[in-house]
Amino acid sequence: MGKRGMMALGGLWGLFFIGGPVFAYELPDTGQTTCYDGAGNVITCPSPGQPFYGQDAQYSGPQPSYKDNGNGTITDLNTGLMWQKGDSQNDSGGRTWQEALDYCAALTLPSGGYSDWRLPNRRELMSIVLYGQYNPSISTTYFPDCRSSYYWSGSTSAGYPGDAWYVNFANGGVGTSGKTGDRYVRCVRGGP
Numbered sequence: 001m002g003k004r005g006m007m008a009l010g011g012l013w014g015l016f017f018i019g020g021p022v023f024a025y026e027l028p029d030t031g032q033t034t035c036y037d038g039a040g041n042v043i044t045c046p047s048p049g050q051p052f053y054g055q056d057a058q059y060s061g062p063q064p065s066y067k068d069n070g071n072g073t074i075t076d077l078n079t080g081l082m083w084q085k086g087d088s089q090n091d092s093g094g095r096t097w098q099e100a101l102d103y104c105a106a107l108t109l110p111s112g113g114y115s116d117w118r119l120p121n122r123r124e125l126m127s128i129v130l131y132g133q134y135n136p137s138i139s140t141t142y143f144p145d146c147r148s149s150y151y152w153s154g155s156t157s158a159g160y161p162g163d164a165w166y167v168n169f170a171n172g173g174v175g176t177s178g179k180t181g182d183r184y185v186r187c188v189r190g191g192p
Helices: 003-018 097-106 122-126
Strands: 066-068 073-076 082-084 150-156 163-168 174-178
Touching: 097 150, 122 150, 122 163
Parallel strands: none
Antiparallel strands: 066 073, 073 082, 150 163, 163 174
16 A cells, blocks of 8 residues: 555544544434324324324334343443443442442452442433333343332532432433432443
8 A cells, every 4th residue: 555545544544533432332222112192192103294203213223232241240232331230239228329439439349350340421321221111121131130210320410519310210211319319329331
């Protein structure tokens, strides 16, 4: 390859790595397969130009895909994130936000022997929600002990620094609450 070809190839690689985030990925499909009208009634999914066209059920993305690593961890094959298979195994009341941060920072075995666990940010935690099911809204094949309850994210509320974001695995909802409240924990490792 000539000098010009090498420069062109280098330029393409530069665009690839500089032009977008290194950890870019396409979020998995939500699993929503039903269409609704304005009153919340189930309808046949409409065609382009018809009222209520463009609902989530009419679009598909990559299907959720996981690998059980056999060591207490699950790898999300879409995002590359590695998740703690079991949750915090704490008592039925959960942990405060600071306790959740500390729990993940101290986590090593049996979850694969890695020591770089952390509390997932809000979007990472939302990436494992299955919106087409509820109670719980997550793959129970890969996360069999997930409670239909609230799980902390590592994301602090921008408007209220005393609050942090959570994901409700009963229905996939998200919200914020005071960091002193008790929520469950599922730790993650890998780049955002």
